[in-house]
Amino acid sequence: MKVLKFGGTSCGTIDSIQAVLGIIKSKQAKGEQVAAVFSAMGGVTNQLLKAGDLASVGDTTYFDLVKEIENRHFTVVRALIDVKSQSKVFANIRTIINELEDLLKGVSLIREISDRTSDLIVSFGERLSTTLIYEILHAQGVDCQFLDARKVVRTDGNFGMAAVNFEVTNAQIQTYFSKTKSLQLITGFIGSTEKGETTTLGRGGSDYTGSIFGAALNAEEIEIWTDVDGMMTADPRKVKNAFTIPTITYAEAMELTHFGAKVIYPPSLQPAFAKNIPIRVLNTFNTDFVGTVVNRVAEPSEYIITGISSIDNLALVNLQGSGMIGVAGVSAKLFTVLAKHRISVILISQASSEHSICFAIEPSASASVKALLEEEFKTEIADGDVEGIDIQENLSVIAVVGEGMRRHTGVSGKLFSVLGKNGINIVATAQGSSELNISVVIEKKDISKALNVIHDSFFFSQAKTLNLFLVGTGLIGKALLEQLQGQENYLSKYKALKINLVGVMNSRKMLIDPQGIDLNNWEEERDSKGKPAEIWAFVEEAKRLNLPNSVFADCTANKEIHNYYLGLFEANISVVTPNKVANSGRYEDYALLHRTALKKGVKFLYETNVGAGLPVINTLQGLISSGDRFEKIEGVLSGTLSYIFNNFKAGVKFADIVKEAKVKGYTEPDPREDLSGMDVARKILILGREIGLKLEPEDVTIDKLLPENCEQAPTVEDFFTELEVSNAYFEAMVNEADAKGEVLRFIATLENNKINIGVRSIGKSHPFYMMDGADNVISFTTKRYHDRPLVIKGPGAGAEVTASGVFADIVAIGSYLA
Secondary structure (H helix, E strand, O other): OEEEEEOOOOOOOHHHHHHHHHHHHHHHHOOOOEEEEEOOOOOHHHHHHHHHHHHHOOOOOHHHHHHHHHHHHHHHHHHHOOHHHHHHHHHHHHHHHHHHHHHHHHHHHHOOOOHHHHHHHHHHHHHHHHHHHHHHHHHOOOOEEEEOHHHOOEEOOOOOOOOEOHHHHHHHHHHHHHOOOOEEEEEOOEEEOOOOOEEEOOOOHHHHHHHHHHHHOOOOEEEEEEOOOOOEOOOOOOOOOOOEOOEEEHHHHHHHHHOOOOOOOHHHHHHHHHOOOOEEEEEOOOOOOOOEEEEOOOOOOOOOOOEEEEEEEEEEEEEEOHHHOOOOOHHHHHHHHHHHOOOOOOEEEEOOOOOEEEEEEOHHHHHHHHHHHHHHOHHHHHHOOOOEEEEEEEEEEEEEEOHHHHHOOOHHHHHHHHHHHOOOOEEEEEEOOOOOEEEEEEEHHHHHHHHHHHHHHHHOOOOEEEEEEEEOOOHHHHHHHHHHHHOHHHHHHHOOEEEEEEEEEOOOEEEEOOOOOOOOOHHHHHHHHOEEOOHHHHHHHHHHHOOOOEEEEEOOOOOOHHHHHHHHHHOOOEEEOOOOHHHHOOHHHHHHHHHHHHHHOOOEEOHHHOOOOOOHHHHHHHHHHOOOOEEEEEEEOOHHHHHHHHHOOOOOOHHHHHHHHHHOOOOOOOOHHHHOOHHHHHHHHHHHHHOOOOOOHHHEEEOOOOOHHHHOOOOHHHHHHHHHHOHHHHHHHHHHHHHOOOEEEEEEEEEOOEEEEEEEEEOOOOOOOOOOOOEEEEEEEEOOOOOOOEEEEEEOOOHHHHHHHHHHHHHHHHHHHO
16 A cells, blocks of 8 residues: 655646646556545645635635635636536535635634634635545546545644544544545545544644555555655755755654755654655656655765755844853743744754853744843843843755764864855854754855855765856957867866856956856857946846855956955955956055955965966965075066067167067057066066065166157157167167177066066076077076076966966866865
8 A cells, every 4th residue: 555645736737637647547557556645736725824814804805715716626627527527526616615605704704713713714725626636536437535534534622733643543544444445535634623623734734644544554655746856955946956865864854844845844754654654755747756765764875965955034043141151041941931932943052151042033033032032031131141132134044964974074164164165154053963964054145155055065076166257358368268168078077177157248248147158159148148348237246146156257457347356355256367457556455355355265366467377476375385485586577578688689670679579469559568667567566465575566666678759759650760760779788788798688676675677688697598489487586496596487478378377277266165
């Protein structure tokens, strides 16, 4: 014997009822003996409760609700019963509706509704749905009987949550079933007292009915048919990667459902578990799926935890004071008054010092709880022993559940670490000594983010998803996206990392899609679906979405975007950028950004600020971390100036080399921007700050390369003319160096806390002597690298190498979060 229980969604529509009929017939065709328990049609119970409330205040619109209920049932009759048989079925259903209307009319007349009357009103939901399914099956020739559970389920008179008299109930169920072989279609949720008064069984009542019948009949299994594929590792509406739990223990199911999982209500299944009858949770709309088996002992799992559940909205009450320390009976007094007024406590946390007790409640009870406790502890508050009753709202609780936690260390550390790295503040925490459940209270705004990062961390611990917002799709940004696309499989296979492009913006259009933007088609999607570009709107949406593991990549040369970095850090979004503006402005602003990033636990990575894709800043930071100390930093830090001076030799006009560099795209449209040395100044300033110097831009001394007439030329064309005019100036410079067997290089030097930049004549012993192309080269002279400096050399410009540096920073954030 199997007992099948079908929930409200399974009984709610024509299609779902057809699915239910198919399930029952399929089992009968296989020779299985079954009995079926039915809930009311989805939503009908609430409609009945509302109708009762309306009637109790004389509001006749309750008739409209009853009519809606009647029409829903009649619609199914018209669809699933042959026309010739419909009139009899309509009459039977109408008889039940008439009884309901008479009852509601009585309530309306006396302007009162008791718990007893409310139970009777609510019972019509199950009576109607079960009658409807009986009539359909009967019309289709199935040997079945309608069983009103009130005939056999005996309860006390605690209306609304009646207690079952199992001795009488089990005997009556067994006697009834011994006298019939027909398929029994049973009303869920309801029973009756010895006097024949209708009662309801409380939350999960239809599950309870299934469990009562299953236990009484020693069923092989109880099947709970609902609208999901069993119990899930998390709410699939919030965590898209959630999956079905194959097996779960009764204790684990209890914990998950207490904290919000709605698939079943395990306390109502206690009769079945007392007899070790397994419960299988199945999907009415996906009958081929095996679902979840809830049993006393679950099958071994590869995961440490079994599932994650949450309650989205709660309030946290905090009672604290120095007068509570060492005083016995405070907790008893607190929870006695709450129990007396039927205040349900969801979670309790107490400091070991006994200085405070906090507990979670439904927000709707906040005002009454505050008033109750202020009255109960008024003496202690007046004496200063209790500081007051503090209530914090807009909170949520997440429960991480699993018997596997008993066998593993570090679960709490892993949980708190992943929340911390995503900037999710833990307001309170609780863990039972059974190590079955770790619960954390967080701000409500972070609930979706927290569920996703916890789920990824525990169920996909080898995989990490970064959500990337990219501003700037010029040469560097476009190259970065091409590299991300090309390395997608590699990152997944070898780095367990998925980079999900969720936002992309250029100077004209912006697009944000939390589900992800196709890397193969991002440009077309941005241009066809995007909105006009507004950096403030782009940043605000990134912050509002509050996605886990978020990274903002600024691949622009924009001088204003850095003003948004601080807000991004405050929203726990990491930033990567080749844009030097943020790190080379006022020291106060630089320091604030770095302090905030550190405080919020996010990353601010900018390896490409100096040397493009060269490992300059990482190497520098590694040396500092290992205890080395810097004595001198020298660098050819401009690819443009490197190219110019690598090719400027005796007998070659300086103007010709600059023109050649411009033609090859090495210079800005106006080469004076490069020749001014300001870009080099920003880079050496950043390196100085990285080694701990509090340097301002004005602390950088630049020896001017260009004569005054070249600097002041009104146009680029005039500038080149003035370069020709000034040829003797440059010629003298190169000839002097050549006469000494030396070469000219444009070098930035940081030594003795001072920065100097300018053209230097260097000999063959200098590490910058042998150079070609547009390479950058940096030398670090430190206590360890004193006699022979550490030299880093390579391409210091170009979209591909810069993009690869940004890419490396993004992957580094993935490693940090993992």
